[in-house]
Every structure is written in structure tokens, then in C-alpha cells.
Amino acid sequence: MKLSEAAARLEGASETPRLDAELLLANALGMERDRLLLEGIREGDATFAALVERRAAGEPLAYITGSRHFWTVEIKVGPGVLIPRPDSETLLDAAVAHFKGGKAPARILDLGTGPGSLLLAGLDEWPGATGLGVDASQTALGYARANAKALDMEERASFRQGDWGAGIEERFDLILCNPPYIAETDPDVAADVRTHEPGEALFAGESGLDDYRRIAPQLGQLLARGGLAVLEIGHDQGESVAAILESSGFSPLLHRDLAGRARALSIRG
Structure with missing residues (x-):
């Protein structure tokens, strides 16, 4: 051909x-x-x-080739795991800006780690750091562990099955989180995404806000003083997710992606 x-x-x-x-x-x-x-x-x-x-x-390109480049690392992906998107690099941009000129993060937490994209990119950015990735899906965790091994980070990255930050008693310098945030009835979701990628990593109730309501109250016990937590959001969710974070006592800052769309909210410890 x-x-x-x-x-x-x-x-x-x-x-x-x-x-x-x-x-x-x-x-x-x-x-x-x-x-x-x-x-x-x-x-x-x-x-x-x-x-x-x-x-x-309609099969996603990354599933066919078996990997997707993200930030500075190559992430292996396949059926049952969320494919990392360039938009999610906005979270790392925000983190780099926060720690620039100061002390680098020593401990990184990735809530909803999927194939380990944000955590492993963060560990590549800060070679002295170690981190923990949490996900509810054993399939995703399998990919995350394989990616850590392929990137020679298995001694620096650990992974566990969990329900967001529940049961974690440690505090972290940097928290990265790309939760499900698409409304279940959203008509604009691409057919190949809806058909092939795991729904539990995409959809979060009627408004797409269900998981933010669970995560926000946990952040105060997870974030170290002087640290940063960054959450990805949908382009039209800036005000609604900010209100959820404010109800937990935070003052969130909005970050935009390269297209100028609202893409993340950050809070400081």
C-alpha cells in the first residue's frame, strides 16, 4: 500500500x-x-x-503503535488504559514554573496515574525526586509499572491500587492529578475515544465533576507546606472546579494550555 x-x-x-x-x-x-x-x-x-x-x-493510533510520546518520555499504552494527551503537559508546565529557582520537589504524587504518564514525566524532570502513582485500575497499574521499568525508574516510582488519596498519610511536594472530567452525556466526545478508551478514566457523572468533589477534601492532608497540587480540568470547568476547591479552603490559580483554553487549576500548600 x-x-x-x-x-x-x-x-x-x-x-x-x-x-x-x-x-x-x-x-x-x-x-x-x-x-x-x-x-x-x-x-x-x-x-x-x-x-x-x-x-x-477507529482504533486509536497510540493503541496500534503501542506508545505515545509525553513531555520528555515515551509511554507505552494499550487497551484498558488512558492515552496521554499534550493538553496534560499543562500540569507539568505549571509545576516547572512553581519550582523554578527554588528547591525541587522531593516527593511526587500522581492521583489517577493511568500508565504513569504524569508521574514518570515529573521524575524525568526532577531526577532527584521519587514518587507514588495511585489508580483504581490494575490494568493501568500494570502499564505504569512496565513504563517505569522501561524508563529505568522502577527504583524511584512505586504504584498502588487505591481510591484517590484515601489511606495515604504522607505529604507530597507535588501532586499531579488528571481525573475523569467528561460529562456522561457529552455529545462531543470523539467516537474512537468513547469506544476504545476506558470509560472510568473519562467520565464523571452528569456534570463531569464527581471526582473533583471527592479529591478536593483530601488535598489538605496530602500537600506539603510550600508544595503544589495541579488538577487538570475541562476547558469549560474553570469556575465550577474552582468553586469546589474553594469550598475546601483553597485559592486556586487557573492555567491555560497552548491553545489558550482553561486546562488546569493549581493550589499551594
């Missing part, structure tokens, strides 16, 4: 058909996309064609 044919096949199934086709061809050939473009390769075999058909059927 030619690269141009693959891109045409993915029209309608992807917002970036040409890019997806190039990444799938590189994956089929066992090389990086940069090398593919440099060598001018424009055609693949039956393996490539099969990958294109999977993407055309």
Missing part, C-alpha cells in the same frame, strides 16, 4: 490522516518517522495495510 493511498483511506477516520499514515508506516517498518521521511519511503507491505485498516476502523 502506498503512503498516499493510506492517507486517503484515513480521511474521515482521523483529523491528521497523513501524519497517522506516516507513523503507521514507520511502525510497520520498525523505524522512527524522521528516518522514514529522510529516506523518502512511500510504500509499505501487507503489515502496513493491516495497521491502516485498524486505524480506519
Whole structure:
């Protein structure tokens, strides 16, 4: 199958058909996309064609290739685990700004760690830190542990099954959290996301706010003095999530993503 044919096949199934086709061809050939473009390769075999058909059927690209680049690390993903998005890097941007010029965080907590994306990116950013990732899903924790091992961070990152911060008695310098925040009836969720990614990592009740109401009261006992907690939010949830945090005694600060949309709220210890 030619690269141009693959891109045409993915029209309608992807917002970036040409890019997806190039990444799938590189994956089929066992090389990086940069090398593919440099060598001018424009055609693949039956393996490539099969990958294109999977993407055309709506399977997420990251599930097909088996990984997604996030911040400065490569995160392995697959069915049953949330795929990390560039928008979530807003949380790390906020953390870097907070600790810049001061003492780096020694202990990091990632609530709802999924495949370990935020925690492992944080540990890569601050090599002297160690951290804990918590998730309700054993499938997600399996990916998180595998990612920590692949990144040579298994001595610095530990993971446990849990219900957000319940039962954790330690205080942390940095808390990162990307909870489910999509309303169950939201009509704008992409079909491939709704069909393939785990609903428990996406949806949080009628308004998408259920988990914030559970997390906010726990933060005061988890955040160290001088530390920072950053929570990802939906682009239209700034005021509603801020109100939840304020009801627990915090004064949240809004952070926007690269597109200028509300993407995170932070609180200081």
C-alpha cells in the first residue's frame, strides 16, 4: 500500500490522516518517522495495510503503535488504559514554573496515574525526586509499572491500587492529578475515544465533576507546606472546579494550555 493511498483511506477516520499514515508506516517498518521521511519511503507491505485498516476502523493510533510520546518520555499504552494527551503537559508546565529557582520537589504524587504518564514525566524532570502513582485500575497499574521499568525508574516510582488519596498519610511536594472530567452525556466526545478508551478514566457523572468533589477534601492532608497540587480540568470547568476547591479552603490559580483554553487549576500548600 502506498503512503498516499493510506492517507486517503484515513480521511474521515482521523483529523491528521497523513501524519497517522506516516507513523503507521514507520511502525510497520520498525523505524522512527524522521528516518522514514529522510529516506523518502512511500510504500509499505501487507503489515502496513493491516495497521491502516485498524486505524480506519477507529482504533486509536497510540493503541496500534503501542506508545505515545509525553513531555520528555515515551509511554507505552494499550487497551484498558488512558492515552496521554499534550493538553496534560499543562500540569507539568505549571509545576516547572512553581519550582523554578527554588528547591525541587522531593516527593511526587500522581492521583489517577493511568500508565504513569504524569508521574514518570515529573521524575524525568526532577531526577532527584521519587514518587507514588495511585489508580483504581490494575490494568493501568500494570502499564505504569512496565513504563517505569522501561524508563529505568522502577527504583524511584512505586504504584498502588487505591481510591484517590484515601489511606495515604504522607505529604507530597507535588501532586499531579488528571481525573475523569467528561460529562456522561457529552455529545462531543470523539467516537474512537468513547469506544476504545476506558470509560472510568473519562467520565464523571452528569456534570463531569464527581471526582473533583471527592479529591478536593483530601488535598489538605496530602500537600506539603510550600508544595503544589495541579488538577487538570475541562476547558469549560474553570469556575465550577474552582468553586469546589474553594469550598475546601483553597485559592486556586487557573492555567491555560497552548491553545489558550482553561486546562488546569493549581493550589499551594
